[in-house]
Amino acid sequence: MSQLLGVLEQGFIYAILALGVYITFKILDFPDMSVDSTFPLGAAVTALMISSGLPPLACIPASLVAGAAAGAITGIIHVKFHVRDLLSGIIVMTGLYSINLHIAGRSNVQLFSFDTLFKNDLISALPAGVQPYAPVLLLALLTLLCKVLMDLYLATRSGFLLRATGDNPTLVATLAKDSGKVKILGLSIANALVALSGCIMCQYQRYFDISMGTGTLVLAVASVIVGTQLLRGLRILRATTAVVLGSVLYKGCVALALSLGLSPFDMKLVTAALLLVIIIAGGHSRKKVKRHA
Numbered sequence: 001m002s003q004l005l006g007v008l009e010q011g012f013i014y015a016i017l018a019l020g021v022y023i024t025f026k027i028l029d030f031p032d033m034s035v036d037s038t039f040p041l042g043a044a045v046t047a048l049m050i051s052s053g054l055p056p057l058a059c060i061p062a063s064l065v066a067g068a069a070a071g072a073i074t075g076i077i078h079v080k081f082h083v084r085d086l087l088s089g090i091i092v093m094t095g096l097y098s099i100n101l102h103i104a105g106r107s108n109v110q111l112f113s114f115d116t117l118f119k120n121d122l123i124s125a126l127p128a129g130v131q132p133y134a135p136v137l138l139l140a141l142l143t144l145l146c147k148v149l150m151d152l153y154l155a156t157r158s159g160f161l162l163r164a165t166g167d168n169p170t171l172v173a174t175l176a177k178d179s180g181k182v183k184i185l186g187l188s189i190a191n192a193l194v195a196l197s198g199c200i201m202c203q204y205q206r207y208f209d210i211s212m213g214t215g216t217l218v219l220a221v222a223s224v225i226v227g228t229q230l231l232r233g234l235r236i237l238r239a240t241t242a243v244v245l246g247s248v249l250y251k252g253c254v255a256l257a258l259s260l261g262l263s264p265f266d267m268k269l270v271t272a273a274l275l276l277v278i279i280i281a282g283g284h285s286r287k288k289v290k291r292h293a
Helices: 002-027 035-051 056-080 084-106 131-154 156-167 169-174 178-205 215-231 240-261 266-291
Strands: 108-109 207-208
Touching: 002 035, 002 131, 002 156, 002 169, 002 178, 002 215, 002 240, 035 056, 035 084, 035 108, 035 178, 035 207, 035 215, 056 084, 131 156, 131 178, 131 240, 156 169, 156 178, 156 266, 178 207, 178 240, 215 266, 240 266
Parallel strands: none
Antiparallel strands: 108 207
């Protein structure tokens, strides 16, 4: 049961990250490398605020603003200065590494003696039988809130323009809209979600580490691909729901691999193999659909 709770908890945390990457990877078709530093940016802001005595809940809007600013900078570099999308993300990712160190004050900040969203007087006052399930319930609520808000936004005029910018920028121009501004907005929203995920992870594990963002982009892309490819046959599911479930499924696959005796050193290899199998299987299924059509 404890292993299942761990999979669900981490799956929900990374689901918020995956929702952000879904915007850049699937909707905007933008390879945003800055994610590997935006994730620890949210954690750095959280570590600074909590260690300064500020309430854990106040870290959420602060992380959202910090992540949105980082995403906007990536978009401005790409749109206004005509730097390639990949290079824009790399530039911001590199610069944020030093900024994160300045915000946190050092490369590792421990928060074990401070209250967080998952360890506070309110949680301690719950019945002993409920306390172990409080984190997963809180994380499920936060993830559901992010998913619902994202669905509501994508159903607005601005959300339709965001999707059109990724699919057909020429169409956006014919509507007398600036696709560059739409792209900057999309990157801001995506990185705000990524930073929020870092904020929650920092409070969940009760420490900040400068290297905690390493590999987050791969993890998020894996979650997006797992969800959108494996569950695409279930048409009743929204894409955002598939991304959330994909994150949980991915963490479940990792936990299963570890329980079968694989070394943690092999996790990147497992991720690469899993992605390759899903992508190849998805390609074959699309070819079959075209032949039958």
